[in-house]
Amino acid sequence: MRVLIFTNTPAHVHTYRNAIDRLVERGHEVLVLAREYGCTTDLLDFFGITYRVYGSHEATAYSRLEFASELTGQLAAIALEARRFRPDVLFGRGPYAAFSGVVTAAPTVLILDDEPGDFNHTVSRPFADAIITPHVTRRDLGSNHYTFDGFKECAYLHPEVYEPIPDIRDRLGVADDEQYAIARFNAFDALHDVGAVGFSLSQRRDLLESLAEEATVFVSDEAGTMDFRDLPAREYDLHPALLHDAIREAHLLVADTGTIVTEAGLLGTPAIRYGGTEDREFGEFAALEDAGLIEDCDRYERVKARSLEILQDKRIRTRRRERRDAYVSGLVNLTDLIVDVAEARGDVDRVVSRTGGRAQATRVPNQ
Structure with missing residues (x-):
């Protein structure tokens, strides 16, 4: 199976790094598309994750017009890489993941944190096959919205995956x-x-x-x-x-x-x-x-x-x-959930059915 994962920021690297390792260990092919922003690629290198860079972003204040110009060039590079890879499922957030889902017709899973009114949510939500958020998210994001008992940081700070260095x-x-x-x-x-x-x-x-x-x-x-x-x-x-x-x-x-x-x-x-x-x-x-x-x-x-x-x-x-x-101790290990959803090709209902919803994800009822 081929899994495409976007790491647009350092936080995204942490969210997916343990899942990437586990998917690779299980024999899946993983393509990480990264953006040169802050220490994003430094982290990928540190954790031994293979990646391709689709663009960059400077740590300076941008206007919306400058963001739009930057985004246009990056989407062209993403389209080329995504079509060549032909993913079975992809993970990310914002316009990058949404656009990739459109050009590849692959199931698109957005893992979001709690950011009410965020522009990234607005432009990506219509193209998502599944949206997974912490249970504390305060709004209904549609019929494909699922929540888990925890935070996105549980993908790397949950006690089952986090091991502090002693020195x-x-x-x-x-x-x-x-x-x-x-x-x-x-x-x-x-x-x-x-x-x-x-x-x-x-x-x-x-x-x-x-x-x-x-x-x-x-x-x-x-x-x-x-x-x-x-x-x-x-x-x-x-x-x-x-x-x-x-x-x-x-x-x-x-x-x-x-x-x-x-x-x-x-x-x-x-x-x-x-x-x-x-x-x-x-x-x-x-x-x-x-x-x-x-x-x-x-x-x-x-x-x-x-x-x-x-x-x-x-x-x-x-x-x-x-x-x-x-x-x-009572929160979900998000890495487990990401791996399960990837292997189910983005079908979160299948994951919930298999686990009985236990310590995994819950579909948000339509409101």
Whole structure:
């Protein structure tokens, strides 16, 4: 069987990497079409995944017109690769996967997170044979919409698939008893980020200076433009594939981007998300906040105050880890579901029937 998988961002690599390994081990042919964006291809190389690049995307703010121009050229390259490969089923999201499904007539499976109103959902949904989302998704996406009890990050952070490396502190250069925090700053360069704003430059500086009074501070700057020469912080400079291990050992993660906050929550690390100008509601953040695993703040002063309170609480990491263990143990291993759906050629109903819906996916009733 031939499986086509799109990895347009680093997060997509993590979502599919374990499933890719398993499908290849089972004798299936897998084509990964990748976009040069951030550390996407660095991650693919690190995990030994063979891929072909269909285009690139710079980590700078784009207008909608610039996105449209970029997309046109990339779709032409995708059409050539997809037709040549002739997939039996394909996985992805957004216009890339939707277009490939049209030109190859292959069953198209979209694995989405909870992004109400996202443009990618709008343009791809009519062409999808199955849409799979976390159970916390707040809307009906049509007759082929299925949910699973978990988050897309469960494809790589579920206890059944995640194995932390033991020497991450040595690699970071911090002592066993040294408290450290990670700050993650969004590049705001994706289509759904147009018009959104997170931490301002002055807020970044103020936050890092405040955190440095309580802990060693590492910064993961998505845009890669920060100047650290007069800041009391260190750039996170390990391979990006090790970032989850660094988060797991951290005493605090604070960010103005979403995925990494979800990841921290699922790893049991105290995490704060700054919403900035974002006015949409996200089911995944609400669920994790209700579970006591993350905090979602829409005011900078609250972010700063809670960050310092967390760093001053010496037992909070133990409490969060215990809470995380109890919560995550009941979630679906998304890698299992991806592999099952791939081998069923995108027929999720067949997968549900075979497993009785147990710890897999559930069709959303038409509303």
